[in-house]
Amino acid sequence: MILAVETSCDDTCAAVVGLDGVIHANVISSQTVHDRFGGVVPEIASRQHLEQITPVIDAALTQAEVGLDKITRVAATRGPGLVAALLVGFSAAKGLAAGRELPFTGVDHLHGHLAASFLNGFDPPFLCLIASGGHTLLARVTRPEGPAEILGQTLDDAAGEAFDKGARLLGLGYPGGAALSRLAADGDPAAFRFPVGARMGGLDFSFAGLKTALLYKTRELGAEETARRRADLAAAYEAAIVEALMIRLRRAVQTTGATRIALGGGVAANGPLRAAVAALGLEHDVPVPALCTDNAAMIAAAALHLPAQPYPTYLGLDVYATGERPLAAPA
Amino acid sequence: MTVGSATGVLALDTSTALTVAALWDAARGVDAEVAVDPPAGGRPLHAQALLEAAVATLAEGGGSWEQVGRIAVGIGPGTFTGLRIGIAAAQGLARALGRPLVPVSSLASLAASATAAEAGAGRFVLAVIDARRGEIFVGGDGLVPSVLAPEDLAERARDRLAVGDGAVRFRAALEAAGAVVPADDSVLHRVSARMHCRLALNAPPVAPERVLPCYVRLPDAEVAR
Ligand SMILES: [Zn+2]
Numbered sequence: 001m002i003l004a005v006e007t008s009c010d011d012t013c014a015a016v017v018g019l020d021g022v023i024h025a026n027v028i029s030s031q032t033v034h035d036r037f038g039g040v041v042p043e044i045a046s047r048q049h050l051e052q053i054t055p056v057i058d059a060a061l062t063q064a065e066v067g068l069d070k071i072t073r074v075a076a077t078r079g080p081g082l083v084a085a086l087l088v089g090f091s092a093a094k095g096l097a098a099g100r101e102l103p104f105t106g107v108d109h110l111h112g113h114l115a116a117s118f119l120n121g122f123d124p125p126f127l128c129l130i131a132s133g134g135h136t137l138l139a140r141v142t143r144p145e146g147p148a149e150i151l152g153q154t155l156d157d158a159a160g161e162a163f164d165k166g167a168r169l170l171g172l173g174y175p176g177g178a179a180l181s182r183l184a185a186d187g188d189p190a191a192f193r194f195p196v197g198a199r200m201g202g203l204d205f206s207f208a209g210l211k212t213a214l215l216y217k218t219r220e221l222g223a224e225e226t227a228r229r230r231a232d233l234a235a236a237y238e239a240a241i242v243e244a245l246m247i248r249l250r251r252a253v254q255t256t257g258a259t260r261i262a263l264g265g266g267v268a269a270n271g272p273l274r275a276a277v278a279a280l281g282l283e284h285d286v287p288v289p290a291l292c293t294d295n296a297a298m299i300a301a302a303a304l305h306l307p308a309q310p311y312p313t314y315l316g317l318d319v320y321a322t323g324e325r326p327l328a329a330p331a
Numbered sequence: 332m333t334v335g336s337a338t339g340v341l342a343l344d345t346s347t348a349l350t351v352a353a354l355w356d357a358a359r360g361v362d363a364e365v366a367v368d369p370p371a372g373g374r375p376l377h378a379q380a381l382l383e384a385a386v387a388t389l390a391e392g393g394g395s396w397e398q399v400g401r402i403a404v405g406i407g408p409g410t411f412t413g414l415r416i417g418i419a420a421a422q423g424l425a426r427a428l429g430r431p432l433v434p435v436s437s438l439a440s441l442a443a444s445a446t447a448a449e450a451g452a453g454r455f456v457l458a459v460i461d462a463r464r465g466e467i468f469v470g471g472d473g474l475v476p477s478v479l480a481p482e483d484l485a486e487r488a489r490d491r492l493a494v495g496d497g498a499v500r501f502r503a504a505l506e507a508a509g510a511v512v513p514a515d516d517s518v519l520h521r522v523s524a525r526m527h528c529r530l531a532l533n534a535p536p537v538a539p540e541r542v543l544p545c546y547v548r549l550p551d552a553e554v555a556r
Contacts (some may be wrong), residue, residue, distance in 0.1 A: 037552055041550065043411065043550040043551065043552065044550050044552060044553070046411070046412070046415055047415075047550065050415050050418060050419060050543060051540070051543060053419060053540075054422045054423075054426060054540035058540075068426070068427065083412075084415065088415050088419045089419075090378070091378065091381075091415070091417075091419035091420040092419040092420065092422055093423065094420060095419065095421065095422065095423025095424040095426075095427065096423035096426055098386070098423070098424065098427070099396055099424040099425075099426070099427025100427045100428075101396070312382075312383070315386060316379045316380070316382075316383050317379070318378045318379050
C-alpha cells in the first residue's frame with residue numbers, strides 16, 4: 001500500500017491507497033483559520049499544517065486499519081504550491097519513508113488532479129478540465145505516467161477564485177463560492193450578461209474582466225438594487241464562469257477530436273458545469289468531491305504510475321513553488 | 332532512557348542557516364555530527380541536506396536506524412520554515428521508527444555548549460539567534476526566549492558571554508551593551524546537534540504531534556490585525 005501526503009495550500013491531507021488503486025483512507029483536514037483574512041495566509045497555513053500533519057497521517061492509517069508495516073511506498077506533493085506549506089508535508093513524508101527505508105515518489109500537484117479520475121477506473125486518453133480556487137487548466141492526458149499536454153491555463157484568476165471574488169462583491173463573505181452557487185439556483189442566469197471572453201481565441205482562460213464587470217454592475221445598480229437582485233446577479237455571474245470554461249472545453253474537443261472528458265478541482269462540484277459537460281454527450285468522469293478538491297488519494301494515484309525512488313536516493317529532494325517543472329513529468 | 336538495545340540519540344536542528352544532525356551513542360562510542368552550511372550568499376539547505384546529514388551520522392555508528400533509541404529536534408526559536416522542515420522530518424522519523432521524540436530549545440542548547448566549553452570564565456551566557464528584520468531571539472541562563480532589537484538588550488547583556496549567529500551579526504550592539512562576544516569563527520556560535528543529544532538523553536519525550544516550533548513571533552497577518 002502507498003501512503004500519500006498533500007499540503008500544497010490550506011488542506012492537510014493523507015491517504016492510504018492500495019497498489020491496485022483501491023482507496024482505503026482519504027483524510028482531509030481543511031483550515032478555516034484563513035476565512036477572517038479573506039484569503040490563505042502562507043505562514044498561518046504552514047503553522048497549521050505542522051500541527052495537523054502527524055494526526056492526519058495517523059488518522060489515515062487508522063481509517064485504513066493498517067499499521068506502518070503494511071505501507072510499502074510513500075508519496076508526497078512536491079509542488080507547485082506554497083513553498084512553506086509544501087515543505088511540511090514533504091519533509092514529514094520523507095522522514096517517514098527514510099525511517100522505514102521505503103521507496104518514495106515526489107508528485108506534481110496538477111498531475112495529482114489529473115490522476116484523480118484514474119481512481120474511478122477512468123483511464124487515459126482523455127481531456128481534463130481542472131477548475132479550482134488555485135488552478136484552471138485544460139490538459140490532454142494520453143498516458144497515466146505523463147507528461148500531460150497543457151492546452152490552456154488561466155492568465156489571471158482561477159475559476160474558483162472568480163467564484164469567491166464574485167461572492168465577496170455580493171456580500172457573501174469568504175470563501176463564498178459555494179454560497180454564490182446556492183444563491184444562483186434561485187436567480188435568472190439571463191437577467192444580466194457578463195463577459196465570457198468568447199472573442200479571446202485559443203484555449204487560455206481569463207476571469208479578471210468578469211469580476212470587474214460584476215463590480216461595475218453592482219455600482220451601476222446601487223446597494224439597494226444589488227441586494228434586491230442578488231440571486232439574478234449570482235446566477236448570471238455563475239453562468240458566465242461556466243460558459244467561459246465550456247467555450248474552451250468545446251474548442252479543445254473540436255481541435256483534439258477527444259471523445260472522453262474528466263473534470264477535476266473544487267469547481268467540478270458545480271451543478272451547472274456538470275450539466276453543461278453532460279450535455280456534450282461525450283463519455284465523461286467527475287470524481288466525488290473528496291477527490292476533486294485537494295486530497296492525497298489523487299497524489300497516490302499519480303504516484304502509482306510514476307517511478308518510485310529507492311531509499312536513500314530521495315533524501316535530498318526539495319519542493320518547488322511554481323510550474324517550473326513540466327507538468328506530470330516524473331520527478 | 333532508551334528503547335531496548337538502541338542506545339543512540341539522533342538529533343536534528345534547522346533553526347539557523349546551518350543544517351545539522353548528530354548521533355550520540357555512548358554505549359557504542361559513537362559521537363558523530365554532520366553540519367551543512369549554506370552555499371556562500373545562498374539559502375539554507377535544510378530541505379535537501381537534513382535527512383542526508385542524519386543518514387551520514389548513522390553511517391558512523393554502523394549505518395542502521397536500529398541504533399536510534401530516541402530522536403531530538405531543535406525547536407528554535409529561529410527561521411520558521413527551517414524549524415518546520417526539521418520538526419516535520421523529526422515527527423516522520425519518530426513515527427517511522429516508533430521512537431520517542433524530544434524537543435530541545437536551540438537557544439538553551441547554544442547556551443549549554445558555551446557553558447560546557449567553559450569559554451566565558453564563569454560568565455552567564457546569552458544565546459542569540461538572528462531573527463532577521465534587524466531583531467534577535469535571545470535566551471540562555473535564566474532568560475525566557477524573546478525577540479527584540481539588539482539596541483534594546485540593555486542590562487540583559489551586561490557581562491554575559493554572547494554566542495550564536497545573532498551575536499556575530501550584531502556584535503557591535505552586543506558589545507556596546509556590555510556583552511563579551513567570541514571571535515566570529517568560534518564554534519560556540521554554531522548550534523550543536525551533539526549538545527541536543529546530551530540535553531535530550533534524560534529529558535521527557537513529547538507526543539510527536541505536540542512537538543512544535545518555539546515561534547516567539549506571531550505571524551505578520553495576526554500582528555497586522
Ligand atoms: Zn489543487
